[in-house]
Amino acid sequence: MKFEIGEIVRFRKKHPCGDDRWEILRTGMDFKVKCLGCERVIMLSRPKFEKSVKEKVEVKE
Template sequence: MMVRYEIGDIVKMKKTHPCGSDQWEITRTGIDFKMKCMGCGHHVMIPRPKFEKAVKEILQHKESES
């Protein structure tokens, strides 16, 4: 089963960021994912395969705009 990740989703990663947070907001999707740390606001870009291995769970889906 393929999981759909969308901009605005909050995900929990397997490893924690040096600031202590393990929650990230997705700000860009595609071949690479751009994410913002919910603890300190740091932005990182990682390739899709590495991102998909590192995600533990989706904590919050983006609110629908209907």
């Protein structure tokens, strides 16, 4: 699956704030994503990010 900056993805597990939607801020070897519930920003390695993603919610056009 290919990911681009600005896309919204849904993770398999919910964040402690209760939301499971994340906005992609940076791609590459590491991914920087922002929780849409509490706006916390985290960094994940590419393999961990790809394993965590359940689906794309909004695709950038």
